[in-house]
Amino acid sequence: MNRLLIRNGHVVDPANNVDEVGDILIVDGKIAQVGSHITQEANKVIDASDLIVTPGLIDIHVHLREPGYEHKETIATGTAAAAAGGFTTVVCMANTSPVIDTSEKIRNIYEIANRKLGKASEYGKWSTKANVYPVGSITKALAGEELTDIRGMLNAGAVGISDDGVTVMDSLLMRDALTLSAELDFPVMVHCEEHNLNADAVMNLGETSRKLKLIGSPNAAEDIIVARDILLAEMTGGHIHILHVSTEGAVELVRWGKQRGVKVTAEACPHHWVLTDEEVEKQGTNAKMHPPLRTKRDVNAVLEGLRDGTIDAIATDHAPHTPDEKAFGMVDAPNGIIGLETCVPLVITYLVDTGILSLKDAIAKLTHIPADILGISRGTLSVGAVADVTIIDTQKTAKVDIDTSRSKSRNSPFNDWQLKGFPVKTIREGIEM
Numbered sequence: 090m091n092r093l094l095i096r097n098g099h100v101v102d103p104a105n106n107v108d109e110v111g112d113i114l115i116v117d118g119k120i121a122q123v124g125s126h127i128t129q130e131a132n133k134v135i136d137a138s139d140l141i142v143t144p145g146l147i148d149i150h151v152h153l154r155e156p157g158y159e160h161k162e163t164i165a166t167g168t169a170a171a172a173a174g175g176f177t178t179v180v181c182m183a184n185t186s187p188v189i190d191t192s193e194k195i196r197n198i199y200e201i202a203n204r205k206l207g208k209a210s211e212y213g214k215w216s217t218k219a220n221v222y223p224v225g226s227i228t229k230a231l232a233g234e235e236l237t238d239i240r241g242m243l244n245a246g247a248v249g250i251s252d253d254g255v256t257v258m259d260s261l262l263m264r265d266a267l268t269l270s271a272e273l274d275f276p277v278m279v280h281c282e283e284h285n286l287n288a289d290a291v292m293n294l295g296e297t298s299r300k301l302k303l304i305g306s307p308n309a310a311e312d313i314i315v316a317r318d319i320l321l322a323e324m325t326g327g328h329i330h331i332l333h334v335s336t337e338g339a340v341e342l343v344r345w346g347k348q349r350g351v352k353v354t355a356e357a358c359p360h361h362w363v364l365t366d367e368e369v370e371k372q373g374t375n376a377k378m379h380p381p382l383r384t385k386r387d388v389n390a391v392l393e394g395l396r397d398g399t400i401d402a403i404a405t406d407h408a409p410h411t412p413d414e415k416a417f418g419m420v421d422a423p424n425g426i427i428g429l430e431t432c433v434p435l436v437i438t439y440l441v442d443t444g445i446l447s448l449k450d451a452i453a454k455l456t457h458i459p460a461d462i463l464g465i466s467r468g469t470l471s472v473g474a475v476a477d478v479t480i481i482d483t484q485k486t487a488k489v490d491i492d493t494s495r496s497k498s499r500n501s502p503f504n505d506w507q508l509k510g511f512p513v514k515t516i517r518e519g520i521e522m
């Protein structure tokens with residue numbers, strides 16, 4: 090019997106309203122006991138004095154690139170970065186090559202992620218360092234023309250559907266996807282950009298884009314699709330999840346949808362509540378993403394949305410690209426940044442220490458709330474739950490060194506930033522990763 094005791098940690102488990110110093114006993118990969126002064130013997134004891142102990146963190150939105158783009162990232166390297174960043178569970182998007190648009194391809198992701206190598210314990214040694222849940226695409230090949238076999242992909246283990254990276258412009262297809270969502274209870278996770286308004290855009294439309302003479306995407310491009318999809322969710326009763334909210338208008342629309350009783354959830358990424366479009370002038374392609382970095386007014390709106398609960402979850406949109414690809418320049422370089430290893434310190438530094446969120450509320454947005462959105466049994470320290478645990482030193486300060494990242498890629502705007510609050514241990518089913 091494998092027993093691990095975490096002693097004297099500040100346990101923060103929002104799902105169970107726990108926020109106090111205590112111990113956690115893990116037996117054979119499950120939470121066996123949570124309380125104070127646990128005296129049972131254990132094979133190993135971790136002294137978590139002055140540290141925060143939380144349920145294993147969940148990133149609801151990552152790009153692992155495998156299959157097809159293994160030069161950028163693989164499931165193994167992406168989950169290594171996840172574990173280094175305190176995440177025990179990641180949800181991977183479907184825009185791979187080939188696109189994850191069939192039940193067979195969903196099963197293939199699970200086969201890669203759950204393969205075991207050797208036998209470090211009775212649970213084996215995984216080939217990956219975090220749990221991986223795949224999302225299937227809404228439309229075949231992300232072409233926006235025909236719905237996939239959504240029911241089949243769900244039966245194979247998909248936790249939602251998304252054409253992330255592109256918007257499904259056909260409202261009838263979105264209606265049909267959301268109708269099925271209402272029937273089968275799964276999230277339709279949407280990338281919201283009206284492509285006729287943001288064609289060829291490489292950054293936010295505004296003062297900085299005009300100064301740099303670059304084509305910009307207006308806020309309206311995001312807001313129009315957010316409004317459409319909330320209205321379609323209201324009409325069908327489906328669950329719409331808005332990915333990477335970036336505009337003031339989108340935050341207000343999600344708030345409006347919730348007030349109307351629409352089943353709408355939303356996430357925000359650190360770069361959209363830390364950086365503005367002025368960063369493009371400083372960092373070039375490492376500040377290029379879609380939706381783009383916006384203005385200070387938008388940043389403040391996203392922060393308020395996080396504070397008042399309009400924005401449910403925190404995600405990274407981890408999007409690795411090689412240095413050569415990012416060197417193509419603003420017009421031709423791909424969109425996106427890596428984010429798994431910088432998320433927690435950005436949350437502590439810019440949300441918790443500034444008073445935007447309490448530590449408990451911040452952890453909720455990284456644990457049981459994303460689990461609830463997806464309908465997966467993770468994100469709590471309940472007795473009997475899978476023992477996924479993250480231990481965080483909220484007082485640890487360090488300078489980000491992107492060259493030490495476990496990711497294959499290095500495209501981050503946060504290199505050399507001094508941040509506070511870093512994960513120090515990540516435990517997956519009772520095993521330290």
